Amino acid sequence: MTRPSRRNTRGKTESSSDGDQPPINQNPNPKTRMPARRNRKFSRILSLSLCGLLLVAIGLFFNKYYINPMKKTVKPRVVTPLPAPKLMDLPMFQGEHKESLYWGTYRPHVYFGIRARTPQSLVAGLMWIGVTDGRYSMRHVCQDSDGLKKYGWTHHNARDYGRQVFVDQRLTLTTSFLKSKEIESGYGGDWAVRLEADTEEVNKEKTEIVHLFFYMADEGGTALGLGRGISDITDDHTLAFGSRDDLGSWQLHLESKDVFEFHYAGFKTQHIHNLSDLVQTNLGIQARNLGRLQLSDTADYAPNILVFQISAKLPFKADIAFISKSSDSTSRTVERVKVLTGDSLTSLLEQKQKQFDDKYQRCFNMPDELNAEAITVGKATLGNLLGGIGYFYGQSKISLPSSSNLVSGDNYISYWPAELYTAVPSRPFFPRGFLWDEGFHQLLIWRWDVKISLDIIGHWLDLMNADGWIPREQILGAEALSKVPSEFVLQYPTNGNPPTLFLVLRDLVSGIKKNKFTASETNEITIFLRRAFVRLDAWLKWFNTTQSGKDVGTYFWHGRDNVTTRELNPKSLSSGLDDYPRASHPSEDERHVDLRCWMHLAADCMSSISELLEDRHVGKEYGLTAKLLSDFELLNHMHFDYESGAYFDYGYHTEKVRLSWRVVEAAGSYPTREFVREVLQKPTLRLVPHIGYVSLFPFMDRLIPPESWILEKQLDLISNTSTLWTKYGLRSLARTSSIYMQRNTEHDPPYWRGPVWMNMNYMILSALHYYSEVDGPYRDRAKIIYNDLRNNLIRNVVRNYNETGFIWEQYDQKKGRGKGARVFTGWTSLIVLIMSEVYSDS
Numbered sequence: 001m002t003r004p005s006r007r008n009t010r011g012k013t014e015s016s017s018d019g020d021q022p023p024i025n026q027n028p029n030p031k032t033r034m035p036a037r038r039n040r041k042f043s044r045i046l047s048l049s050l051c052g053l054l055l056v057a058i059g060l061f062f063n064k065y066y067i068n069p070m071k072k073t074v075k076p077r078v079v080t081p082l083p084a085p086k087l088m089d090l091p092m093f094q095g096e097h098k099e100s101l102y103w104g105t106y107r108p109h110v111y112f113g114i115r116a117r118t119p120q121s122l123v124a125g126l127m128w129i130g131v132t133d134g135r136y137s138m139r140h141v142c143q144d145s146d147g148l149k150k151y152g153w154t155h156h157n158a159r160d161y162g163r164q165v166f167v168d169q170r171l172t173l174t175t176s177f178l179k180s181k182e183i184e185s186g187y188g189g190d191w192a193v194r195l196e197a198d199t200e201e202v203n204k205e206k207t208e209i210v211h212l213f214f215y216m217a218d219e220g221g222t223a224l225g226l227g228r229g230i231s232d233i234t235d236d237h238t239l240a241f242g243s244r245d246d247l248g249s250w251q252l253h254l255e256s257k258d259v260f261e262f263h264y265a266g267f268k269t270q271h272i273h274n275l276s277d278l279v280q281t282n283l284g285i286q287a288r289n290l291g292r293l294q295l296s297d298t299a300d301y302a303p304n305i306l307v308f309q310i311s312a313k314l315p316f317k318a319d320i321a322f323i324s325k326s327s328d329s330t331s332r333t334v335e336r337v338k339v340l341t342g343d344s345l346t347s348l349l350e351q352k353q354k355q356f357d358d359k360y361q362r363c364f365n366m367p368d369e370l371n372a373e374a375i376t377v378g379k380a381t382l383g384n385l386l387g388g389i390g391y392f393y394g395q396s397k398i399s400l401p402s403s404s405n406l407v408s409g410d411n412y413i414s415y416w417p418a419e420l421y422t423a424v425p426s427r428p429f430f431p432r433g434f435l436w437d438e439g440f441h442q443l444l445i446w447r448w449d450v451k452i453s454l455d456i457i458g459h460w461l462d463l464m465n466a467d468g469w470i471p472r473e474q475i476l477g478a479e480a481l482s483k484v485p486s487e488f489v490l491q492y493p494t495n496g497n498p499p500t501l502f503l504v505l506r507d508l509v510s511g512i513k514k515n516k517f518t519a520s521e522t523n524e525i526t527i528f529l530r531r532a533f534v535r536l537d538a539w540l541k542w543f544n545t546t547q548s549g550k551d552v553g554t555y556f557w558h559g560r561d562n563v564t565t566r567e568l569n570p571k572s573l574s575s576g577l578d579d580y581p582r583a584s585h586p587s588e589d590e591r592h593v594d595l596r597c598w599m600h601l602a603a604d605c606m607s608s609i610s611e612l613l614e615d616r617h618v619g620k621e622y623g624l625t626a627k628l629l630s631d632f633e634l635l636n637h638m639h640f641d642y643e644s645g646a647y648f649d650y651g652y653h654t655e656k657v658r659l660s661w662r663v664v665e666a667a668g669s670y671p672t673r674e675f676v677r678e679v680l681q682k683p684t685l686r687l688v689p690h691i692g693y694v695s696l697f698p699f700m701d702r703l704i705p706p707e708s709w710i711l712e713k714q715l716d717l718i719s720n721t722s723t724l725w726t727k728y729g730l731r732s733l734a735r736t737s738s739i740y741m742q743r744n745t746e747h748d749p750p751y752w753r754g755p756v757w758m759n760m761n762y763m764i765l766s767a768l769h770y771y772s773e774v775d776g777p778y779r780d781r782a783k784i785i786y787n788d789l790r791n792n793l794i795r796n797v798v799r800n801y802n803e804t805g806f807i808w809e810q811y812d813q814k815k816g817r818g819k820g821a822r823v824f825t826g827w828t829s830l831i832v833l834i835m836s837e838v839y840s841d842s
Contacts, residue, residue, distance in 0.1 A: 087458035102188030104158075120220035151166040153386070156387035161178050186250065186325030188247070190322055197317075211309065217306070237253050253341070256317065257342075259313070263297050265282050267307070268300040364833075381828070385423060392477050396474060397491065411490070423445065435470055438501065468539050472491065505605050540603065557575045593695075594694045645710065711778050728813065740754055766839035
């Protein structure tokens with residue numbers, strides 16, 4: 001490579017001479033001594049050429065066998081893991097703990113699915129044929145369009161047992177799952193599935209047929225073997241067999257005392273998430289050729305998916321047993337199968353259900369005032385939350401900024417391959433991990449099984465990148481990706497999410513201080529917090545770096561669209577509250593009071609963790625931050641409106657904004673009518689006058705002194721039917737707001753602009769409970785409001801469950817009916833803690 005010559009101030013190269021005079025010691029007459037000069041010149045050229053060739057050879061050698069520094073690609077920080085020890089590498093998550101959680105119902109997006117906590121897993125699942133709009137339809141992936149009257153786990157202990165009920169038209173289908181670990185078992189143990197099908201048909205003389213499809217598949221593509229008696233199932237009940245490095249040899253067995261018809265099909269494909277289509281295609285061909293709903297009884301060469309069809313008259317019952325590390329001794333295998341089927345399985349399932357019921361009462365100590373209906377709903381809600389815990393593996397897609405110089409041809413860059421063990425908000429709508437939802441999920445899960453809760457939190461924190469950022473929505477693997485519209489796949493590294501995991505960590509630290517845990521649990525929580533501290537510290541530094549406002553102690557959610565012409569009020573998706581109204585014109589002058597309170601929670605929690613770990617230097621720093629963010633006078637100066645008695649956001653805002661229809665003409669095309677934003681008044685810097693959940697964050701965070709008159713104002717807002725109070729819970733936005741129940745765009749109905757949400761109601765109840773217990777002039781009033789609100793929430797959730805069969809994402813503020821996603825046993829499962837009156841006592 002030619003090295004450019006450096007230039008002096010006169011614009012000439014340093015190697016050139018001034019004027020026309022030859023350099024010193026150079027002969028002015030080139031004709032004298034010409035031959036010698038030519039020889040020397042040739043020698044120099046030859047030497048330089050040889051050196052150049054040698055350098056090229058060395059360069060080629062290093063380019064082949066070593067990293068070429070000129071071509072080394074520096075991995076962007078956004079997809080670089082935080083350089084810190086992983087939490088999941090802790091010994092407490094290895095060995096027996098890891099093996100005990102190896103198998104599970106970790107596929108929440110399907111009605112019934114089993115997999116292992118490993119990237120390329122052996123998976124199992126169930127399908128059945130139902131009827132939708134008078135036509136046969138395959139049930140497999142959870143979806144509302146199937147029209148099931150009811151479904152969900154009524155019991156699940158998150159480890160080795162679960163019971164689930166489906167009501168599909170006249171069909172009632174019950175699936176039970178049980179794990180067993182014997183001395184002879186392979187890694188992760190054995191498991192069994194019981195399938196029970198019956199009909200609600202009053203006329204039992206009418207024949208009802210059920211078509212069930214149980215399948216096994218290997219995500220890695222390893223071939224599965226068909227059982228030796230597959231063509232005559234009554235002689236040999238071995239359905240399938242195989243071998244894996246992690247399990248050894250295994251077998252799948254079917255046992256049933258009822259008469260049934262049996263068929264099968266085998267497929268070779270890497271696209272397991274399209275399994276429903278494969279089965280339906282096979283059935284369709286058979287139906288056209290034979291006029292019957294039956295699989296083809298054929299298999300591709302070396303199939304990695306085997307589907308077994310069981311068709312029988314109702315009622316029908318069958319047991320399926322998975323035997324790991326299967327023995328060469330047929331008699332011993334038969335004995336192991338017998339333990340997991342028939343009367344033995346019945347006894348084991350009854351024991352597990354009783355253990356679940358006993359533990360439920362022990363963990364949550366439900367008060368006597370609750371009736372049997374409420375207790376049943378509570379168990380089903382918790383069971384479906386625990387049964388919805390999933391395992392995912394894949395790579396998130398991270399949005400690239402338009403200024404990026406990375407050459408990939410795509411608008412994203414892939415995160416590193418990662419695993420995630422997590423609960424999910426809703427199996428049909430949101431069967432994947434959401435960061436801010438998970439903090440609320442863990443408020444229940446840690447009280448049920450603290451080790452599983454730490455396992456889940458550890459998986460989330462291990463997803464942190466070098467900047468301290470965690471993608472807020474985890475779409476990992478083909479199955480998870482198949483459930484997400486393309487416009488929501490990309491994750492934006494400038495956007496955060498409320499750090500709700502600190503709600504759980506605060507509880508754990510408080511529990512240790514109050515001796516709520518055993519010595520073993522206290523030791524494990526402490527070890528976990530010690531390793532997690534560097535990640536938690538990086539997380540808070542990311543917030544302080546990227547989400548801080550112009551003034552000290554102020555914050556605002558980044559990522560709002562400040563050039564939109566479609567939105568009535570630009571959404572703040574990163575806040576978790578989506579369309580809750582903020583300043584009408586997003587800017588860097590904004591102050592968001594909810595984020596300020598989340599940061600106070602995090603800093604205060606970090607201070608407590610530091611104290612527990614006896615790291616007083618770092619703890620002092622966080623203590624000072626928490627003290628600043630809890631400064632009552634400063635809080636009021638920045639966010640309190642004395643006229644309304646409410647806390648508000650701050651920013652460039654005008655109330656004179658509306659959506660209106662406008663004819664838009666585009667060159668070369670026909671005019672169109674569009675629903676666009678119209679600003680009728682110039683915005684000014686001011687408090688944003690919308691009373692709602694955000695207004696109550698200082699109350700929820702208990703930043704208001706019990707003796708302050710401002711506390712009375714918050715109680716007024718909560719209990720006033722003109723603002724937030726309803727018979728079904730507190731609405732998300734006051735009726736007095738100009739944006740109350742207003743659409744945000746032509747296609748976006750109101751979301752956080754009126755309906756009742758359980759997570760915020762729980763946090764408000766928690767604060768009401770706190771203020772009803774501490775000394776102060778408003779103690780009695782807080783207690784009255786607390787009791788009324790708690791009763792309203794419980795009554796409405798139980799009523800909806802009994803009427804619809806489901807727990808809902810949100811509830812209508814006018815009539816109390818469930819809205820949004822159903823089977824939403826994410827944070828709506830907080831109703832269990834509300835029933836048991838369990839709140840943070842920090």
